[in-house]
Amino acid sequence: MPRVLVSPNILRRKPGPYREILEQAGFEVVYPADTTDTMVPGVLEREIVGIDAMLASTESITRPILAGSTLRVIARMGVGYDAIDIPAATEHNIAVTITPGTLEESVAEHTIALMLGVTRGLLGRDREVRTGNWKRQGLPRMAGRTFGLVGLGRIGKAVVARVQGLGMRVIAADPYADHHFAREHNVQLVTLDELLATADVVSLHSPSTPETVNLINSTTLAKMKRGSVLINTSRGTLVDEEALAAALQSGHLLGAALDVFKVEPLPTSSPLIDLENVLLCSHMGGLDEESITAASSLAAQCIVDLFNGRWPEECVVNRDTRARWKN
DSSP: OOEEEEOOGGGTTOOSHHHHHHHHTTOEEEOOOTTOOTTSTTHHHHHTTTOSEEEEOSOOBOHHHHHTOOOSEEEESSSOOTTBOHHHHHHTTOEEEOOTTSSHHHHHHHHHHHHHHHHTTHHHHHHHHHHTOOOOOOOOOOTTSEEEEEOOSHHHHHHHHHHHHTTOEEEEEOTTOOHHHHHHTTOEEOOHHHHHHHOSEEEEOOOOOTTTTTOBSHHHHHHSOTTEEEEEOSOGGGBOHHHHHHHHHHTSEEEEEESOOSSSSOOTTOTTTTOTTEEEOOSOTTOSHHHHHHHHHHHHHHHHHHHTTOOOTTTBSOGGGTTTOOO
16 A cells, blocks of 8 residues: 655644545555654655655755655645755656646735735734834825736736736736736736836746746845835745845835745744844745645645556646656
8 A cells, every 4th residue: 555645734634635535545644743843854754764655845855865765756735846856856756746726816815915914014003003002104005006926827817816906007027928818917028127127016926946046136126116015925045035134124125025935934043034024924825725625635636646547747847757657
């Protein structure tokens, strides 16, 4: 009986469709101990001993981990896969899958919540009420302002209607943009430099690639409008956090909202921690009740499909493994 390690904390020892899919297909479902943190280096190596497939969270899955494992499938619950060494997985004939189409709505809602959290100063106003020190300071209204999407993929597209519903103009920078979608939804396609210079809110929705690492740095931050807002619900590697902290401290940016970080959990020594004009969240953009069910179910189905000789084309990241993959 093949064994599947289910590592996401939100699924540990919890029933649900994902577990039914696996068990009905003849898999043994295994969980880490409740006190075990698979994000801690060295822990995952112990947990995957004798494991055939992994329904994974955002753990760092490196070449040494893969080389010493018996894994045949890593099914990532989500759409980001930069924490997995894809070339190493391919070399070891380990199929890596993601769950497209399961969390776009959640991330889009989260993006709007983060934007309004910053632009309405919600955390500060909450503290004012709790301390009895009401400042009642006015902040910029978003209606009539420009929202810039860096990335117009599934999630970027889901954000468009929500932002337009607030009365904002939408522009986007994406070298692979869907021009038909942009025309149909009144999204102006621009270069990244044009977007940075124009947008009142810059929202990141790009994957982590060598080209996008530190996309937001001291140079690009300087190109952003004074008083603008940065939102990142994509990948932590896109932002130079030291440079962002400096831009926030200087007052060049009104604020920022970050759901993802280069190191997670964010170290308490980060210069971002003590800044009052940055809203920090614990990588929750893609997680709501509906997306958890949909993403975990699709990840489980990918594992079942692969072990039964069916290839989930839309979900497999390293498609070069198809010709030689076997369970």
